[in-house]
Amino acid sequence: MKRPRLRRRSPRLPAIVLLAAALGAAAWQARIQEHRGTAAAGEVSAADAAGPASGMPAVPGTGAVASTWYCAAGTGDAGGMADHSVTVFNPGDKGVGVTVTVYAGVLASSSPTTAEAVEAPPLAPPPAARGFLLPSRARLELRLGDLVPAALVAALVEADGGPVAVEHRVTGPHGVDVGPCASATAPVWHLASGATTRDARDVLVLFNPFPTDAIVDITFDTDAGSREPVRFQGFPVAAGTVVGVDVGDDVAREPQVSATLRTRAGRVVAERLQEFDGSLGPEGLAVALGVPDASTAWVFADGAVDDGRTERIVVYNPGSERAEVEVRVEPTSDEPTPAPQPFRLSIRAGTFAVVDYGAEDRVVSGVEHATIVRSTNGVPVVAERVTTHAGAPAGTDDGEGDGDGEGDAGGEGGAGGDVAVGPGAVAAATRWAFPSSVQGEDAGVRFVVFNPDPERPVSVTLLAMVGGRTGEASSASDVEVPAGGRVSLTGDAAGAAWVVESEAPVVVERAVLGEDGLRLATGPGIPGVEGAVPLGRMLGG
């Protein structure tokens, strides 16, 4: 019997089916991945918009092997407008070696006839360095003019390790101010505020400690529009020098001047010295570090308006898109007070907006508040606050201000009072350092802690560090800050550096009060990088 011939199986159908399945799966996966990619891109941009914690000076972590600080603005000769002192504070547990190198510079001529005139300023003294060992929890203050007497002096502070914080103090005939030095350099700096009115002097100080000459382009934005003065396009800052620029020479009689500095080559640190002579209003001196990165959220923990105090929020949009910004005032009082309607600002690219609380009815006079500036469309902005204090107000809780009414530290004649100008905080942190202290028996320091978390209260402790010892402020141990609220703490140890610790990220501001109760300096402290969180992420900017 003939056996039937077996038919060989063809691989065609299985192969085609498998291949089709594989290709189909590939197409499906690619589509899914594309979708995820779009979503991830959105997440990334949101995170970027939140802004990094490094947008403001920060104290390195305990594991840091070195840290470098740049204190740019100040004068070093007798009779200067802002005599420059640096305060180095070591809040860590180990002593660190610190080297302070002082660089000299001059104010750039306002009317150079040639480019060479700009590039060849008068010879400045060479840099001078001093090294010392800074014990744990100790602070050291150094007047830079003692090392290098020059029209402008800047300091480069290098620490061999440990969490070191550095501030600088400027003292002049019209006031005194304290502010943090920069812990990093940047290719771009923004300065939201500034005034060149008849009573004001606005000096930008550019510090270049690097071995490379820096070339800077500066753009000013005023009510009259944007200006790019020729002499500030390709403006040279030689390696190892500091240069001052009097803004009023080129942008005259402007009540509000915002500035952006961009380096074509090299790096600089940019700071602003703002001086008011009191001829048209309060006199004062303010030093403010530029902001390297715009952010979608800013917090000013302290603030109040009353008969003696004014407060303005300047929001500057240095980007290329219109920013939709919400300025919210969070009042704090013994009685429940409803939050006023937020101010909504629509700011074109390259312009600014000013919210003057004194002129707004919705901000209750005499009630202290925090201010939250938030970009609602994700376009980062720069926010600064300008406060003036004509004298000790009545009815506020800063009772330490009952001074003798002699005015500010250096004030001579004029209207008295003081002016403070500076950016807010872009990060919340669990540890804030305040190296500078106050001088005089009746001077004081006051800290305002704002808890940005709208749901959970947080406990904070104020620590005073004097002569290497640490002690808790008597009335400021484990103070609870309500969710979304603020508290005020008083520092009562003379000559101390201060540290505020909290169990969750908070924003802390300090007000340095003069013997007459004037607010000589207000502004956020220096956060520690460990435990710092961008406010944009917390507040949903």
Place this chain on the structure above:
Amino acid sequence: MESEEQPLASPPVLAVVVTHGLHANRFEVLLGALAEQDYPELSVLVVDAAGEDGTADRVRAVLPSARVLHVPGTDGFATAANHVLDPDRPQARRAEFFVFCHDHVFPDPGAVSALVGAATEWDADVVGPKFVAQDDPRRLLHVGLGVDRVGTTMPLVERRELDQGQHDGVRDVFTFPAGFTLVRADRFAAMAGFDEAIASPNDELGLCWRAHAAGARVLLATDARVRRDGQSWAGPRDEARYRIRALLSCSSRLDLLRVAPQALALSLVQAVGGLVTGRPGRARVALGAWAWNLLHPLSLWRARRQVGRVRQASARDVRRLQVRGFIGPRLWLRRMRRNGSSADPTVDRPEGSGGPGPPLAAEPTAPSDAVAPWTPTTALITAVLAGVVLFGSRHLVTRFVPAVGELVDFPGSAGDLVRAWAGGYRPVGLGADASAPTVAGVAGGLGAVLGGHLALARTLLVVGLVPAGVVGTYRLLRPTGSKAAQVAGAVAYAAVPLPYDALAAGRWSVVAAYAASPWLLGRLAQASLVAPFSADGPVPPVARPLWQHVVATGAVIGLAAVLVPQAPALVLLVVLALVAGTLLAFQRRGIGRLVTVSVGAALVATVLHLPALIDVIRSRTAADAWMGLDRPGGALTALDLLRLDTGSLGIAPLGFCLAGAAALPLLVGRDWRLGWAVRAWAVAVTCWAVLWAQQQGHIHVRLPEPGVVLAPAAAALAFAVALGVAAIELDVRGRSWRFGFRRMASALAVLALGAATAPVVVGAMDGWWDMPPGQFADVMGAVDAAVADEPSRVLWVGDPAVLPGGQAWELDDGLAYTAVEASAPGVADLWPATGLGASGRLGEALRLAAGGQTSKLGRVLAPMGVQYVAVPRALAPASAVERTDGGAAGTGPAALAPAGSVGALIEALDGQLDLEQVAVDDALALYRNVAFAPIRATGIDPSALEETSVAAMQHVDLSAASPALVESAGDGHSSRGPVEAGATVVQSSSASDRWVLEVEGRRADRADAYGWAAAFAVPEGVGNGDAVLDYRTPPYRYALVALQGALWLSVLALAVRMRFGSEAPSPSASRPEGAAGRPDDADGERAQQEPVADDEPSREGEPVPAGAGAPT
């Protein structure tokens, strides 16, 4: 009556028959034909060159009147025939004409009469007959030959043209084929007979050329009809030699100056063509002919002098008889038209069978190329393909190949590169006792072969890889027996965007993988012995033992591993896929062989890289580095993989066309077309799947560049495309004339293949394959000078995709770094991560800066001798990047990197207080370390040498260090210079006791410096003489290198023997029964299948493919 008058007027003629004892049966038939000649004054002289005893008896038996001359030991036809000129030959002295007969021609009875009649009537000195086919006298073989100025001959009739008298008559010709030539005796004597340097009976070209030069007349008398077979009596090799000899010996001096260069150029073109098309035998023949002639200068000079003695005609008179222009190209086209074969027409093979060799050839006839026949269409497509590839590479060939990415420069001399390879020490990074990559030795060796032209070697090793891959695909498809399939496969592979994307991105390993993949696939396919790669395939391969497959495949993998270190692992992946494909095709045959060959070949390839193998075994870091970077995935989607799209070249929608065309054999193929299509798709899908899983993070393995993994997939797809074309010929065309699904699918596949080529054609327009026409070296001249003045390093850090030098040490956030003692890495610095040494410290320093832990990176890097830090934002300088298609703002590999980890790194470096920014180019952030110490320095504070912490170095100032031993050898293994007695020379290279400092013959004591480098204490009491710092390569390292060289030579020798040597079995041994055989081709491989008669049943009832069958 004429017949009665003729004897009275007939001059005596001597027919000279030279025999070598061969072809006895034909010899006697010839004698019989001579006996039947009607010419009365014909006498016959048989010259027995073999000196055999029975020759005289055999002659007497057929032609008693013939005389026999025994000249045993005579070498060659010419020498034997020239005996007629001996003065003691009365019969010869009496003759007025000689007729030189070969022993396998069959003259008609009136042939001699016709020749003599023409000679006497037209006063000719040399007269030739009309040759007709031996098997069919109605078919013409030759009626004279045309000759061009370089001696190339051309038949004046179509081969086997029907003889209807259309060519009859007496005419002047330049020459004619040998076989039955009448020569006037006195003229023959004046010309000193045949050229005795020519061994075979094929000196008619030279004889006639000399006759023309002497003012003699050469005629063709068609009344003289001679039958012969179609075989040439000299092989291509001898014919080429004799042609060149005739040209060189017969041309006048002035003519020679004009023509010889043209002939040489043509030979070079022929040689290049042979190499490109994978027929090195042709190149050997073309160039060997010149070598043979030039190696016999005395003989050539004598020949020229002899011609000079009789020369009466001017060069113009001779030229007038030659064909204008060059015959070679016309002949090639004519062959295309005639039968699609590119075989040499001068090698007229006997029809129907493999005929015997030439009667007196001293060596076997050189084989001809016998591959699947060309058709005008395939030839045209191939020409266009070659044109596109050449056009797209024109600037790379004529200008330079930019040194970008892995495509590093070949610095120094060829000797430097070889020494760097053999030395056992890598200066890259901070230096390490490790092997330089084999490619450095290859580059040096090739450069030496090319007379030190390293740039040319580099161009060949880069640009040549693309055609190598295309040719590999063409060769892979050879066993299919279809020229159309071969060409389609080559076109499909050339249309793959991988190599062009890789060139644009500077990925040498990808281009190399592209070049190697089809060869690798071909070797594996041949090893499997699965049809058509088996004896029952259309073009059966040579049967070889398994070990030869192992070694040959290992050689291919080893060659690939020169540039693709992961090749041995990759081949295992391919075999895994092939096995899966075989099972999917419901077959088992070949699996065992595939596995055996692949594993064995991988081992062979690994052993071929012996020094690197030792490094890999010794160091986990080296092993990791050889396997590839730990890359973050997500860059390529599944559709990108399907399109084989890893870069900017390509038109996205057309990217799927290749895969579409490759699907055809799955739809319409049968038998082996379907089986291999399944296997090919299995390879492609496996490669895609592995890469996809890695890209998606499903598997965490180190992989090479994505393009390297995709290359086998691309080769497999091209293979499938070619199988589709074979399927059209075998499974679609002959089955039905109805335009059904099969034909529609075939048409769509052909269209898809055409569309797939469009992106490559577009990409070819710029002539650079989208490579940036510039390199960082162009903007770093000052850096080179600075690094040379004070021995120091340049630290490169950035995105690995744009970092020069290939796979480097990994940093955080997807960054990598390398350091070299020049402005940019060279070929010996490729893939630095294979040697570690102390180079990890460079990474530690960079991490400090990136983490904001230091603002004095310059000081941290100072003890490491880093003078410059370079961060590339793009593959090349911005000016060059902007000229590419992607552009600086585009998405291509050459585009400037967006802000990200590189931006953050630049931010960190900008903030360093001791790094000076150097503005050289927008695409390169360059910093000069103002605090650096030279690599070899003196004057360093001894306390600084005790600091071992990287971070702590920021507090140490080394700026007071002075350079020492500045004069350095090109291989980085030696330096010298004056030193002071008692000084401490610090060498900032990874500590090794192989480094020795000698000052005036006294050895300096060595101590550790910085915990990782070395400090040498110069002995007191020596003068300020020269100090020499040497790396003493250990003897075992030299032994390893020597062993590696020996292994390579052995493997390559074996490969050459397999390809060209006597080991290749004769075709008939492996020929399937019933298939007619041809001799081996010039490459020693089996020739193509003989034309199959239309009525011959094909296997399994299949129609004969057009490309493999009889000419149509």
